[in-house]
Amino acid sequence: MAEVTFKGNPVTLLGTQVNVGDKAPDFTVLANDLSEVTLADSKGKVRIISVVPSVDTGVCDQQTRRFNEEASKLNGVEILTISVDLPFAQKRWCAAAGVENISVLSDHRDLSFGKNYGVAIEELRLLSRSVFVVDSNDTVTYAEYVSEVTEHPNYEGVIEAAKAAK
Template sequence: MVTFLGNPVSFTGKQLQVGDKALDFSLTATDLSKKSLADFNGKKKVLSVVPSIDTGICSTQTRRFNEELAGLDNTVVLTVSMDLPFAQKRWCGAEGIENAIMLSDYFDHSFGRDYALLINEWHLLARAVFVLDTDNTIRYVEYV
């Protein structure tokens, strides 16, 4: 049984597995533009999914992924949360992280449903990491 803050929670959708093709998405960037997988064609992608950027663990995860992977060629780190784009942008400024790609699923929660990460009871995303190759095949996945 999965719990959040000690309470049982449920999810919508089917978890993705290694070898699956990543599902396309439409997420909102901090400049309010829409981003999809196609915007990162030809690059390896790390999808770092967090419940909220304004929590200690999520903040640490986001900072660490961006620091550790910044030097990798042809690789982008996409941090996804339910936070409003304004909150994501504020966090980047407060943390001094200039090149982070922050994406929000606040609008319709479709990413959360499609990737089986939407915590139905809280309308937050569960923590997860997906590593995609240049063809958007999932090479690593961890649902936390």
């Protein structure tokens, strides 16, 4: 498992870590209208899955806005941001931030994504900052577990991996 800290303190990640070359595990999360969303809903597309603890915090806000901006440049790539924020809070945040090029989804209900990708922080019931690129055949081509939850992911590495996965 990846060693991850939150503000310098080690945390326990629940679930199974996903590695490059693995078949992407399915999951069920909620859209802002409370409808269920699964990996299979975007089958056949390249996906960037951006994982943040909460869109209401500084780094998460910046990460989500950055991928929203990149979405218009990455034709054929679907970008999903997943956090454990309530769908209602995500909808409010997206409206206030002008985020409309990506899907912001909630894993609050049962941590399906967090456990299936090994990013659920046991001590905090939050998701650990991470990014995955899944190709059109549902194979993981990029997996980044950010070692310190309060730091940014490697945006350039993610974008290059998404372009290469097409």
